Amino acid sequence: DEIISMNDVTKSYEKGNIKALNGVNIRIDEGDFVSIVGPSGSGKSTLLNMIGALDKPDRGHVKVAGQNLLENENLSKFRAEKIGFIFQLHNLIPTLSVRENVEIPMYSQKIDSKEMKKRSFELLDYMGLKNRANDNITKLSGGERQRVAIARALVNKPSIILADEPTGSLDSENGIKVLNILKKLHDDENVTLIMITHDQQIAKMANHIIKMKDGKIIS
Numbered sequence: 001d002e003i004i005s006m007n008d009v010t011k012s013y014e015k016g017n018i019k020a021l022n023g024v025n026i027r028i029d030e031g032d033f034v035s036i037v038g039p040s041g042s043g044k045s046t047l048l049n050m051i052g053a054l055d056k057p058d059r060g061h062v063k064v065a066g067q068n069l070l071e072n073e074n075l076s077k078f079r080a081e082k083i084g085f086i087f088q089l090h091n092l093i094p095t096l097s098v099r100e101n102v103e104i105p106m107y108s109q110k111i112d113s114k115e116m117k118k119r120s121f122e123l124l125d126y127m128g129l130k131n132r133a134n135d136n137i138t139k140l141s142g143g144e145r146q147r148v149a150i151a152r153a154l155v156n157k158p159s160i161i162l163a164d165e166p167t168g169s170l171d172s173e174n175g176i177k178v179l180n181i182l183k184k185l186h187d188d189e190n191v192t193l194i195m196i197t198h199d200q201q202i203a204k205m206a207n208h209i210i211k212m213k214d215g216k217i218i219s
């Protein structure tokens with residue numbers, strides 16, 4: 001079944017001088033693993049942000065998990081419930097512990113603190129980081145931080161995970177580790193996984209590859 005669709009989506013910046021997306025159409029089915037590739041500036045992040053409702057199109061329709069995003073009046077609730085974000089630079093909060101960082105997305109949900117703790121420990125266990133739960137984020141290596149970011153992305157059991165260069169800041173060993181976790185998650189939980197990558201080998205692990213150029217999908 002279809003989980004994401006875009007119809008003739010256009011997005012410009014700088015008063016229309018930069019066309020980040022130019023008439024994009026996509027359809028992604030539930031449980032798909034899609035990689036997005038293309039040169040720098042081709043619109044990959046804009047496309048991902050559009051799916052995650054972090055940005056709105058100038059024109060066209062975006063439908064995610066049965067909801068028309070332009071008509072949705074509570075986008076932050078939608079994001080917290082349906083979407084897990086993983087960014088290249090983790091976006092973790094350095095003054096908080098590992099566990100507190102994982103719990104951030106649950107604050108906007110009505111989840112009591114006992115349940116929050118249970119969920120964050122389960123996920124940290126899954127990521128091989130249970131014994132680091134109370135450490136400050138700054139004590140962790142890059143690979144460990146990226147696994148914390150994945151745990152945080154999963155904490156509300158999202159149906160869609162959006163990852164922007166999730167292995168981009170890691171060495172190849174840690175990159176493979178992070179990727180294997182994502183792949184396993186996709187295989188075991190039927191999560192729809194959409195990932196931007198510069199790495200051809202990584203892109204090939206997906207079931208579908210979207211190639212972008214100049215704000216358009218070229219294949």
Ligand code: ADP
Nearest residue numbers: 013014018020039040041042043044045046047
């Ligand atoms: P990619 O992820 O493929 O590198 P982006 O989606 O980040 O591409 O960017 C597409 C184009 O839109 C680029 O020319 C970029 O400079 C421009 N762009 C993206 N975000 C903004 C913004 N917030 N303000 C101005 N220009 C932007």
Ligand code: ADP
Nearest residue numbers: 124125126127128129147177178180181184188
């Ligand atoms: P690592 O690469 O550090 O071993 P994994 O995520 O593969 O990280 O595993 C971390 C821990 O979580 C391991 O102890 C593993 O047995 C456990 N684990 C892995 N997958 C699952 C799963 N689907 N359900 C429960 N526990 C799991």
